[in-house]
Amino acid sequence: MNIITLRLKEQPAVPLEVEVLSPDVLKNLSHAEICAGSIQLGKRQRRIDDFFEVEGERSDQLEIHGDISRLKWVGRSMTGGRITIHGNVGMHLGAYMQGGSIEVHGNAGDWVGAEMSNGLIHIHGNAGGQIGAGYRGSMKGMQDGAIIVDGSAGLEIGMRMKKGTIVVGGPAKDFAGLDMKGGNIVLLAGAEIRTGAWMMRGTIISLTPIPLLPTFHFSCSYSPVFLRLYANFLSKLGISIPVDPKAGHYHLYSGDTSVPGKGEILIWRPLETGQIPRTTGCTKVDS
Amino acid sequence: MVLNIVKNATCTFCGCVCDDIELHADEYRITQAKKACMLGKAWFLNHTAEQLYPDALIDGKEVSVDQAVEAAAELLDQADMPLIYGMSNITCEAQREAVALGERLGGVVDSHTSL
Amino acid sequence: MRITGGKVYDPAHGVNGVVKDIFIKDGRVIDSPVEGRTIDARGMIIFPGGVDVHTHVAGGAINFARAMTPEDHRRTTAFIRSQTTRAGIGGMAPTTFATGYLYAGMGWTTVNEAAVAPLSAKHTHEELRDVPIVDKSCCVLLANNEILLDLLQDGECEQAQHLVAWYVWAAKAYGVKAVNPGGVAAWKWGKDTGQMTEPVVGYSKLTPAKIVSGLAQIIDELRLPHPMHLHCNNLGAPGNLATTLETMRSLEGHRAHMAHLQYHAYGGDDWNSMRSEAPALAEYFNTHPNFTADAGAVLFGDTVTITADGPWQHLLYKLTGRKWGNIDVENETGCGIVPYTYRPNNLVNAVQWAVGLELLLLIDDPWRIYLTTDHPNGACFWRYPEIIKLLMCSDFRKECLSQLSTKALKRIHLAEIDREYTLYEIATIMSAGPARALGLPQKGQLGTGADADLVIYNEDDDVQQMFGHPRYVIKGGEIVIDEGEIRATPPGRGLLVKPSYDETIETFLRPKFEDYYTLSFDNYPVEMERVEQPIFNNCIESP
């Protein structure tokens, strides 16, 4: 298969802005044109081959090797194709992304998939804060698409997101789903504090108990039907969440009443030995 | 000795920026700061017109201001990502110049607000 | 410099598309040939530089709006710095440098910052100093100044007059603006004014009508070159035509400039029944020559609204659920900021869009109605060429009308108006008229002795293209724009007036000042050094 391979040969001393490293830009370029591609080292314009060994040309498949944690804006606004990164990557990975996929065998910085409208980003390591978020002042974060982080995540993930999915395998920090307008966040290992703060709509699912703001109130304990459909969707992304009512149920909390919002936080409660499984509908239980 | 009295002086120690201070000063020192609070008094009375510090230093060695300015310009110009930081204890006029310099340098300009 | 062969439009001298040469020396137009550069302007059209009578480009409010809208800065035009130009950001609330480049880039050479709280006038002048190329004047906000309101309530007219003059000079202003008279003072308690003849909240007998007529009287007595610059009560409210007409009737015998008239010409009882009353307002206006007005036209799209009208902004925040900024200024005024999007499919917005154009088309004397959008309220100033096209091409208007709902079409009159502006009339509403209304004899004209501020266009049937991209812009005799490139960035001058007042007003004011304000009286006036290259205009002979 024809792919473009970049190997980092020199670590930049200050951040390097590389929005040119996107399938949209590279897919029609010859090897020489890729080598001459303009990247920005701090204030100075440099060439791609100042920092990378370049192989291949004219492809929407891009593979990057090396620790590029100082490189920002990889895959910015990409509409299709695929980027694979073997190493850590810097901020704004796949920001404003509209399609295609990005896979990182390593960690990623802040603002992964910020304001993205479609596409798939999978980080096998940890990610920073503001995943799928809106930039400062913006009324909307990610519009659609999916971001999967196998490891942990930082502050304010999914801030003001409207649609789409964020899955975090490890723990997330504060303000997951801040001011969320829609979409889903799945926290496989929970989050620190203030999850769902100021959320208007949307769903946050946590598989482990998490502390909630006093402005979320317990609605019921149930095994929601929509979750089975959503679990099918997630399983295609390689994510599994429990939906078997014999194994447990979800506690549904609504909020944030300070807005007042109609957001939902679902927290998985596995059945303890001897408990009788509930099979249907939404039942109010004493909490 | 000449006693200089400045009315409606402005204190820039804290964010209140009180502008009703009456300062009494001799050639070297402010001797009184009427209406200023404890913090303001300390601020005004601790400064002096004496030359307690060298005009300029490079690597800790005294140099002329011209040399220091030239060295600063060279270092900042050479940098790929220079940072200009602080600005809370300088005048707005100096802040304007700082933004112009940051723009010229292609650097980052930031204040205490970002903390 | 000489400019030869261009077709000149100079309404102040009745010159309507006459091919003639223009000679410039020492920054002014002269009447005899000179040495120096010759610009061959054959096939080109020459206008006096544009004059914006009402805009918000500098000071606390617009600077607040800048901070509130980083999302807009990221999606708009950015200016990369060069050896001669500074970096900047355009958009809804452009940075100071960008403001100068954008205005000059479109042929405007003089702007009037319409709303300055005297308390923050220093700040406004600091910003104006960073607005390059264009000359600048500003109006101080006084119709909610509590010390002045107390005097007006007590009938102390003479004292009030000295106070107004003192404030104009202390702020290094050019004119006086009245915003929602009494309403902003009421907003300090979270209220608004009701009727023109009902007392203002916190006052026993002072009404908005008395503030308006009292202030108009004072400004006429002071013979300020620019009449009272009035933002009427009830801005933006359905049915506010009644308030506007009542205000205008109370001003018979006085001069007044009615700011952003579009926002004051609505019928109906609520948002659902709101309709255009532009014909009724234009009819009254046409027969009362004591008034001038600017359009405050609306264009569809994103902007940020900024006004000293605090109660209106709180309402807008509640209606839109968007960000809201508000600053109340001690004793003087306030301001509110709400980002806003005008949409053709929104009934209210459709009516607003139509009313601005209807007023421009139904007011028959172009010398009395001027091109503005109340930047950035109705739209950003850099969209003026779109309005010019709407005024000059009735076919284009009809095309735009097709975006509106049938419900909206029943509430407006634009479809019935066939008038098309001529270039001569455009030159009048964008330059000659506003210069005259501001009392700037050196501006808006190309006669001998005028400031050599002019704009040269390649003649083009596409007027939006033509007005948006001048071939040359000349400011003070210097070519500042040449084919879209910024060639020079002279600093632009500050236009001032010093009305006379009795110095003993300070004896009256000082103790009140110490009671009500929080800064020292002596630190309040704007120092002369803060005004860039000040130019003094005289008070007029008679109002």
Place this chain on the structure above:
Amino acid sequence: MGGKVTCTLGEVKNRADFIVYWGGNPAECHPRHFTKYALIPKGKFVPRGRKDRTMVLVDIRETKSARASDIFLQIKPGKDFEVLTILRALVKNQPVDRTQVSDTGLTMDQLQDMVDRMKRAKFGVFFFGMGLSMTRGKHMNSAAVLTLAAELNAYTKFVAMPMRGHGNVTGADVVMRWQTGYPFGINFSRGYPRFNPGEFSTIDLLVRGDADAALILGADPGATMPQPCIDHLARIPTIVLDPKVTHTSRLAKVHITTAATGISAPGTAYRMDEVPLPLRPALQTSYPTDEQIIRRIYDAVASKPDWMIHSGKMTSAQI
């Protein structure tokens, strides 16, 4: 998010009958805030001064300012955001989970009483300090108090104002906003202003080691910043302009002594409410001003070849 409902200090002096200090200790950090601007002075509509006003202090410990207050609400450290969020809900008569309220250090009665008082006030104000804006939650804590103030305007008049610390930090915000559109943390590397807090803010830049030279103006990060920042400043060429030889000067490559602002250097400073005031220096000095030195550095830089490639063009702004 993103808005602010505020006023100049004279409005507080003349009108405020309900004053809340949150996460600040004005008695010791802004001593004349009480006496000159907010709590004590007689105002036009509060003629009896202190007697006409109610003061609430919200803080994690009982500071000297508590003595000046009518009501002291001691909350648990790091619970500011929770308390503000509860208040926002209660103001709108929305439910809150009572079982969690006690975690904040306050009782439901205290919170409801606060809500009732806020709504009853004719003119209320929040002054919030670094105890709010610099603790866990940071800018979101500030956003929470600003939002609460804005929402209270549905019931009465309410405003909020940050208690800015250092002398002219407000001026820096104001100047940067008019020149660049953004208040702080501005990156000019592409020739026009870009802004992204967390990315271009100083501490983040220095901790990540992203800057390769620094010019420090009127600040002493060598004494106040986290150690990794100081270490990086020592690694790169750092230049300091300051009236004194500071901690930062000692780790810097270049130090230039300048005239002290407002003592020997004239100019303008902005009060915390964005009111500009002139400076009236009382002492003469032979040291140049910061303004002069920065200008000279600018001129020296401008005489060198320009690095900018797209100089003078217009482009589409991005972050």
